[in-house]
Amino acid sequence: MNRSKQLNRVGAVSLARWIVVTALLAVAGLCYVYLSLQLHRLGDRKKSLETELAGLRTQNDVANVQIAALTSRSALQRRLKEGYLKMVPIAEQNIVRLAPMRPAPEENAIRPVANEQVGR
Amino acid sequence: MRWNGRTRCALICIAFVLLFSAFSFRLVYLQLVKHDEYAGLAAEKHVYKQPIYAERGAITDANGEVLAHNVPVEIVVADTSHLNKEKVAEAVALLSRDLKIDADELWGKLGSDRHYIVLKRDVPESAADALRAKLQEQNLRGIFFEHDAARLYPNGSMLCHVIGFNDFDHKGIQGVEASMDEYLRGQDGYRYIEHNRAGQEIVLYRGQERASRDGYQVHLSVDLNLQNIVENEIDAAVREYSPEKATIILMRPQTGEILAMANRPNFDLNQRSTAKPEQMKNRAVIDMMEPGSTFKIVTAAAALNDKKVRPDTTIYCEKGAWNYGGRTLHDHRPYGELSVQDILVKSSNIGAAKLALSLGDQKFYEYIRRFGFGERTGVELPGEINGMIRPPQNWSKISITRIPMGHEVAVTPLQMTVAMATIANGGKLITPRVVKSITTAEGKTVTEFSPSVVRQVISAETAKQIGRALRGVVSDRGTAAAAAVPGFIIAGKTGTAQKVDPHGGYEKGKYIVSFIGFLPADHPEFVGLVVLDDAKTSKPELNYGGLVAGPIFSRIAEKAARYLDLAPQPDLIKPNTAGRVASTSAPGH
Numbered sequence: 125m126n127r128s129k130q131l132n133r134v135g136a137v138s139l140a141r142w143i144v145v146t147a148l149l150a151v152a153g154l155c156y157v158y159l160s161l162q163l164h165r166l167g168d169r170k171k172s173l174e175t176e177l178a179g180l181r182t183q184n185d186v187a188n189v190q191i192a193a194l195t196s197r198s199a200l201q202r203r204l205k206e207g208y209l210k211m212v213p214i215a216e217q218n219i220v221r222l223a224p225m226r227p228a229p230e231e232n233a234i235r236p237v238a239n240e241q242v243g244r
Numbered sequence: 245m246r247w248n249g250r251t252r253c254a255l256i257c258i259a260f261v262l263l264f265s266a267f268s269f270r271l272v273y274l275q276l277v278k279h280d281e282y283a284g285l286a287a288e289k290h291v292y293k294q295p296i297y298a299e300r301g302a303i304t305d306a307n308g309e310v311l312a313h314n315v316p317v318e319i320v321v322a323d324t325s326h327l328n329k330e331k332v333a334e335a336v337a338l339l340s341r342d343l344k345i346d347a348d349e350l351w352g353k354l355g356s357d358r359h360y361i362v363l364k365r366d367v368p369e370s371a372a373d374a375l376r377a378k379l380q381e382q383n384l385r386g387i388f389f390e391h392d393a394a395r396l397y398p399n400g401s402m403l404c405h406v407i408g409f410n411d412f413d414h415k416g417i418q419g420v421e422a423s424m425d426e427y428l429r430g431q432d433g434y435r436y437i438e439h440n441r442a443g444q445e446i447v448l449y450r451g452q453e454r455a456s457r458d459g460y461q462v463h464l465s466v467d468l469n470l471q472n473i474v475e476n477e478i479d480a481a482v483r484e485y486s487p488e489k490a491t492i493i494l495m496r497p498q499t500g501e502i503l504a505m506a507n508r509p510n511f512d513l514n515q516r517s518t519a520k521p522e523q524m525k526n527r528a529v530i531d532m533m534e535p536g537s538t539f540k541i542v543t544a545a546a547a548l549n550d551k552k553v554r555p556d557t558t559i560y561c562e563k564g565a566w567n568y569g570g571r572t573l574h575d576h577r578p579y580g581e582l583s584v585q586d587i588l589v590k591s592s593n594i595g596a597a598k599l600a601l602s603l604g605d606q607k608f609y610e611y612i613r614r615f616g617f618g619e620r621t622g623v624e625l626p627g628e629i630n631g632m633i634r635p636p637q638n639w640s641k642i643s644i645t646r647i648p649m650g651h652e653v654a655v656t657p658l659q660m661t662v663a664m665a666t667i668a669n670g671g672k673l674i675t676p677r678v679v680k681s682i683t684t685a686e687g688k689t690v691t692e693f694s695p696s697v698v699r700q701v702i703s704a705e706t707a708k709q710i711g712r713a714l715r716g717v718v719s720d721r722g723t724a725a726a727a728a729v730p731g732f733i734i735a736g737k738t739g740t741a742q743k744v745d746p747h748g749g750y751e752k753g754k755y756i757v758s759f760i761g762f763l764p765a766d767h768p769e770f771v772g773l774v775v776l777d778d779a780k781t782s783k784p785e786l787n788y789g790g791l792v793a794g795p796i797f798s799r800i801a802e803k804a805a806r807y808l809d810l811a812p813q814p815d816l817i818k819p820n821t822a823g824r825v826a827s828t829s830a831p832g833h
Contacts, residue, residue, distance in 0.1 A: 168447065189398075
C-alpha cells in the first residue's frame with residue numbers, strides 16, 4: 125500500500141520544472157508567432173508607405189510638369205500676347221554698367237594696403 | 245518457420261524500418277538532389293523579378309530652364325484570363341468611354357485569350373485613378389495599370405531639332421535625346437519578390453534587390469533667351485519671304501558653344517506623330533548647300549596666310565568679265581584694281597578666283613580641308629554629314645575659279661559657322677558644342693565639356709586681317725550695309741548662290757541667300773549665320789544675301805547684344821538700317 129503511494133507521488137520540483145519548460149516553450153512559440161505577424165504587418169506597412177511615397181513622388185512630378193508648362197517660354201509668350209503679362213523694354217540710359225576690371229598691377233609695384241588693426 | 249509473436253513483431257519492425265528508410269531516401273533525394281529543380285519550380289510560381297524603372301534624365305538649357313522632362317503616366321493592360329466572360333460587354337463599354345478607344349477594337353482585344361494586352365499607353369495619372377475607381381466599383385477584374393513615364397517638351401516646337409525625341413521604348417532617336425541617350429537613359433534596377441495567391445507582394449520575403457539609377461541631366465549650351473530671339477526672327481523671315489527652308493545659328497567662337505539653332509520647317513515635339521519627315525530634319529547639320537560668296541573668307545584667308553598676297557595687294561578684276569578655261573567668269577559690277585580687302589568688301593568673284601590661282605589647286609584644297617570642310621564638325625547632334633569637297637584630281641579646269649566663290653562645293657550651315665568662328669577666334673578651329681555639361685539629378689557634375697581646339701588653321705595675324713576686311717562688308721562700301729547694328733562694329737560676309745538642281749545644273753531664279761558675321765568685331769561674343777533657301781522677294785533683283793539675310797542678322801544681333809549686355813559704342817549709335825527688302829534699294833551680294 126505504502127509502495128503504491130510512493131510510486132504515484134508526483135515530484136513537485138519535477139512538475140514545476142516541466143511547467144516552466146512548457147511555459148517557456150509556449151511563450152517562445154507565441155513570441156515567434158507574434159513576431160512573425162509583426163514582421164508581416166511591418167512588411168505591409170512598408171509596402172503601403174512605399175506606395176504612398178510613390179504616389180507623392182508622382183504628384184510631385186505632375187506638379188513639376190505643370191510648373192514647367194506654365195512657366196515655359198511658349199506659355200509666357202502666349203500670356204504676353206493675351207495681355208496677362210506686360211514687358212517694358214529697359215531704356216539705354218537706365219542701364220548701369222560696371223566699370224571693366226582693371227588689369228592686375230605688376231609684380232613689384234607698390235600697392236596700397238588697409239591696416240585694419242589701426243582702425244580698431 | 246514459426247510465426248510466433250516475436251517473429252511477427254520483428255517483421256513489422258523490419259517493414260517499418262524499410263518503409264521509413266524509403267521515405268528517408270526519398271526525402272534526401274528531394275531535399276538534396278532535386279532541391280534546386282523544385283525550388284526553381286516553386287519560385288516560378290511565387291517569386292518574380294520586379295523591374296524598378298529608372299527615370300530618364302531631364303534636358304535643360306544653359307540657364308537650367310527645362311527643355312525635356314518626364315510626366316508620370318500609366319499603361320492600361322488587360323489579362324483576359326482574369327476577365328469575367330459575362331462582364332466583357334460592361335468592361336468594353338467603360339474602357340471605350342474612358343480611354344476613348346473604338347469599341348470594336350476593344351472587343352477584338354478582350355475576346356482573345358492572351359494574358360498581356362496593352363489597351364492604351366500614356367494615360368494621365370488622374371484619368372487612370374478615375375478608371376481604377378470605376379473598375380473597382382463595377383467589380384471588373386482583369387484590367388491592370390502599369391506605371392510609365394511620357395516625355396514632355398514644355399516649349400513645344402522651340403529648339404525641336406536640337407532636343408530631338410524618343411521612341412515608344414524611351415530610346416532617343418533624334419537630336420540630343422539620341423546622342424546623349426547613354427547618359428539620359430539611366431539604369432533600371434530590379435527586386436525579387438514573392439506574392440501570395442491573391443497576387444499581393446509578401447514584403448517579408450523580399451529577395452535580392454538592386455536600386456535603379458536615374459538618368460543624368462544634360463545641360464545644353466543653348467540659351468533659351470537667345471533661342472527665343474532667333475525663333476521669333478526666323479518666323480518673321482518665313483512670314484515675309486516664304487523660303488523653302490531657313491536656318492539660323494548663333495555660336496560663341498572662343499568655346500564653340502552653340503547659343504541658338506533654329507530651322508524651318510519645324511515641328512512640335514509634343515505632336516511629333518503628325519510631323520512630316522521634312523519638318524524633322526536638322527538642316528544645320530544634315531543639309532548641304534553651296535555657300536556662295538561667304539566661302540570667299542576661306543579663299544582670302546588661305547592666300548593671306550600663305551603669304552601669296554598682303555591685305556593691300558591689288559588684283560586686277562578684269563572689269564567684270566574674265567575668260568578662263570573657255571568659260572567667262574562675271575562679277576556683278578565691273579571692277580578694276582581691287583585690294584585683297586576690297587575683294588571681300590565688294591565680293592568680287594574674279595578677285596577671289598585669282599587669289600585661289602595664286603595658291604594652286606593642292607594648296608587651296610588643303611586650306612579648305614583645314615577649315616573643317618569635308619568632314620563632320622563633331623557636334624553632339626546625330627546624322628551630321630561631311631559635306632562635299634572634291635579632291636583636286638577630280639576638279640575640272642575651271643574648278644579653281646568656281647570653288648573660291650563657293651560653287652562646286654557643298655557645306656553644312658554649321659561648317660560655315662565654324663569656319664567664320666575660326667576667323668573670329670584668331671585662326672583656331674574649335675569643335676562646336678551643343679552640350680555644356682552632364683550632372684546627376686542632385687547637381688553633381690558627371691562630365692563637363694571643355695572647349696576643344698582642333699587645329700590652328702591660319703595665323704592670328706591673318707585672322708585679324710580677314711576680320712578687318714570683313715568690317716568693310718558691313719559698311720556703306722560693302723554688300724551688307726543692312727546688316728549693321730547701331731553701336732557695334734560688325735564683321736561679316738554675304739552669300740548668294742544659285743540653287744543646285746538635283747537633276748543637274750542650277751535652278752533658274754532660285755537662290756540660297758546667306759549672311760554670316762560676328763559681333764563685336766574686336767572681341768567677338770558670338771558668330772551668327774542666317775541662311776534662307778529660295779526666299780521670295782517682291783522683285784528678283786532684291787534677292788541677295790545682303791538685302792534679305794543681312795537685315796535678319798542685324799535684328800538678331802541687336803537683340804542678342806542687348807541680352808548679353810554688350811556695351812555699345814556711343815559714337816556708333818545711329819538709326820538702324822536693318823529695314824525690310826521691299827523698302828531697301830542698297831546693293832547686296
